[in-house]
Amino acid sequence: MHEMSLAEGIRQIVEDAGRAQGFGRVRTVVLEIGQLASVEPEALRFCFDVVMKDGIADGAALRIERVPGTGWCLQCAATVPIDALYDPCPRCGGYRVQASGGTGMRVKELEIE
């Protein structure tokens, strides 16, 4: 399950931020997940609780914000909204669409106590 290693990556970011900024407790972790990132939010939520144990974000809430997916259609020469990787262009129906936005995941914000 690759959500487990993603959760470990989040823990690393949170612990590093805690050390760098000198806070000891995180109440909420706000995470941005692109719609085209192959991340299962529910699986990640489960892994998050397990991985954060005994760290500064132990028991912290996880807030997930979805970022809509966008792609660049070669045929239209325009950015178009897409719901999934390899979806056809909603304008011309063509398949020459390259994912250009909403493909990643990042820690957006930490709420500390």
Ligand SMILES: [Zn+2]
């Ligand atoms: Zn198009």
